Amino acid sequence: MLLPKGNEIRATAWFDNSPNNKYNPDAKAKVNWGDQSWEEMLAGFVDFVIPLDMNPKNIMTSKR
Helix, strand or coil: CCCCCCCCCCCCCCCCCCCCCCCCCCCCCCCCECCCCCCECCCCCCCCCCCCCCCHHHCCCCCC
């Protein structure tokens, strides 16, 4: 996906550890961030590519 210059990428997320969440096995359990699926795992990743003829040192400028 090619994004025009000046665009922003935003992510919005929230955790629902309440009894109202039917997928929550225990609303009284303390949940910390972690790498396992039973822990909170929110982490955002963005990958990007640059043209072959672009010098990586110029990534924040329009120079090629």
